[in-house]
Amino acid sequence: MVTHTQSARTGQRERAGEASGVAERGRPGIGQRLGGFLERSWRPFALLAALFVAWWGVTAAELVEPYLVPSPGDTFDAIAARPEYFWEHTWTTTYETILGFVIAIAVGVVAAVAMVQSSTLEKTLYPLLLFAQVIPKIAIAPLFVVWLGFGLGPKILVAVLMAFFPVVISMVTGLKSVDPEMLQLSSTMGAKSGQTFWKIRFPASLPHLFSGLKVAATMAVTGAVVGEFVGANAGLGFVILQANGNLDTPVLFAGLLIMSLLGVLLFVIVEWLEQLLLPWHASRRDEGASTTL
Amino acid sequence: MAGYAVEIDDVTVRFRSKKRDVTALTDVTMRVEPGEFVSIVGPSGCGKSTLLKLASGLLPASTGDVRLFGEPVHGPRKDIGYVFQKAALLEWRSARKNILLQAEMRKLPPKEAAARADELIEMTGLSGFEDALPHELSGGMQQRVALCRALLHRPPVLLMDEPFGALDALTREQMNVELRRIWQETGTTVLLVTHSIAEAVYLSDQVVMISARPGTVAGVVDVNLPVERDYGPTMAEPEFAKATRHIRDHLGAAAAAE
Structure with a gap:
């Protein structure tokens, strides 16, 4: 049976005149993709484990004073001692980060589309965008506190401002990266500009958008924490600031650790979404050098 | 005249x-x-x-x-139908869906368009490759897809x-x-x-x-x-x-x- 199918297939190929054809595999399902992802990403986890061992080694051998660098055990004990405390503040920062990230995506994508549609708008907005980007966020964050108070507002705003720029830039690049012949072809098909946008321009821009989103995801975490540094009574930034004041390095380390995990987690989610939504892009990239996790 | x-x-x-x-x-x-x-x-x-x-x-x-x-x-x-030197295919669409882009843009009746696509796929020897993405196809196959797309609406x-x-x-x-x-x-x-x-x-x-x-x-x-x-x-x-x-x-x- 198998031989029969194979020979039929070979026959088809010969008739088609091409020996090098399609890879003989179906599209991977979600589970398979997740499995492949884990399979590919064991190395960074191994490295992480090695770093932990090194950290533990340094503290166990008492190479540095424990009040400067606490041991991994002390750090985890600090978390275990007050799980609700850490959970509450982690949740606050997560909430600010995700809200900031989502707003940045929405505003960034809309701004990019508008800028690509109208060159006048692009010329007007671009300098402003650049200006907003080069201003150090930490320098204007106090102003946001004055304006918006000690609540979530300033944190989300700083997160949006930090994450917004990579989203716009990557989306504009993506929308402009469409093959001009593809657009000419579209006009010979009598396509309306809306059709050309949704069927050609927008999907073509997504790989670019996602590379911007990966940068933006980590920026959003930084933004939220920067906002908390300036004035807050909740969030991981607040935890770190407070622990710093008390010279409580285990809690400080715990805050740092959770914050990094948050950034990595958000990055991984974006990456996973990319593989889920753009399998054509991911499978193509896999054939070349793999650049990410 | x-x-x-x-x-x-x-x-x-x-x-x-x-x-x-x-x-x-x-x-x-x-x-x-x-x-x-x-x-x-x-x-x-x-x-x-x-x-x-x-x-x-x-x-x-x-x-x-x-x-x-x-x-x-x-x-x-x-x-008209247009074929460029580059196949200019949408890389997220399978061969068949690239061909059908022509029908979608023109809002042709889906059933007839699908039948016509099958006919062209058969005619150009693309059978068996309908679901392949462009990057999985050789240059010759990609150009066949572009040709099918150009012929879908029976351009004079x-x-x-x-x-x-x-x-x-x-x-x-x-x-x-x-x-x-x-x-x-x-x-x-x-x-x-x-x-x-x-x-x-x-x-x-x-x-x-x-x-x-x-x-x-x-x-x-x-x-x-x-x-x-x-x-x-x-x-x-x-x-x-x-x-x-x-x-x-x-x-x-x-x-x-x-």
């Missing part, structure tokens, strides 16, 4: 850039009968591709008239801009044979731009020679080969040798005189 499929009448095309004006084509007149296969050959940069853009309405003529079936061309025309005129220019020599010959067969099966008018004199003569009823800078019609050769053309035997025909030699001499002489 509506007799000609494509009519280009005393057309000049000038491109204006900041630095200088370039005349791409000057005093070009050519006529293509419905159902005819006409090739355009000439040196690089002579404005061959510009001619196709004119016929499709993607580019306006600076002076002169362009007509498709007697109708003046203003702006992009829908009643098919414009091809060096469609096989990026393929290796053997694949190119195969594609020539297939294109000839497909042209016979569909009966569409074809206007093909090519660098290859052999390709032009093998495929065409008529070869239009364009000289370089500014591009103008240097001569027209009627190819008196039988309708049924087997590749090998056709290449060996004295008429084939005569036509290719004539074109080569002509373009060579034109280039030498520059």
Whole structure:
């Protein structure tokens, strides 16, 4: 049976005149993709484990004073001692980060589309965008506190401002990266500009958008924490600031650790979404050098 | 009169850039009968591709008239199929869905479009590759997909801009044979731009020679080969040798005189 199918297939190929054809595999399902992802990403986890061992080694051998660098055990004990405390503040920062990230995506994508549609708008907005980007966020964050108070507002705003720029830039690049012949072809098909946008321009821009989103995801975490540094009574930034004041390095380390995990987690989610939504892009990239996790 | 499929009448095309004006084509007149296969050959940069853009309405003529079936061309025309040198496929769509893009954009009835796509997939030997993504296909297969997409809506005129220019020599010959067969099966008018004199003569009823800078019609050769053309035997025909030699001499002489 198998031989029969194979020979039929070979026959088809010969008739088609091409020996090098399609890879003989179906599209991977979600589970398979997740499995492949884990399979590919064991190395960074191994490295992480090695770093932990090194950290533990340094503290166990008492190479540095424990009040400067606490041991991994002390750090985890600090978390275990007050799980609700850490959970509450982690949740606050997560909430600010995700809200900031989502707003940045929405505003960034809309701004990019508008800028690509109208060159006048692009010329007007671009300098402003650049200006907003080069201003150090930490320098204007106090102003946001004055304006918006000690609540979530300033944190989300700083997160949006930090994450917004990579989203716009990557989306504009993506929308402009469409093959001009593809657009000419579209006009010979009598396509309306809306059709050309949704069927050609927008999907073509997504790989670019996602590379911007990966940068933006980590920026959003930084933004939220920067906002908390300036004035807050909740969030991981607040935890770190407070622990710093008390010279409580285990809690400080715990805050740092959770914050990094948050950034990595958000990055991984974006990456996973990319593989889920753009399998054509991911499978193509896999054939070349793999650049990410 | 509506007799000609494509009519280009005393057309000049000038491109204006900041630095200088370039005349791409000057005093070009050519006529293509419905159902005819006409090739355009000439040196690089002579404005061959510009001619196709004119016929499709993607580019306006600076002076002169362009007509498709007697109708003046203003702006992009829908009643054509276009194939570029690059396949220009959407990489997130399978071969079949790339072909059906034509139907989606034109809002053709899905059932008929699907049936037509199946027919073309069969005709071009793409069967078994319908669900492959473009990057999983070889250059020749990608170009077949582009050809199917261009033929989906049964265009009365098919414009091809060096469609096989990026393929290796053997694949190119195969594609020539297939294109000839497909042209016979569909009966569409074809206007093909090519660098290859052999390709032009093998495929065409008529070869239009364009000289370089500014591009103008240097001569027209009627190819008196039988309708049924087997590749090998056709290449060996004295008429084939005569036509290719004539074109080569002509373009060579034109280039030498520059």
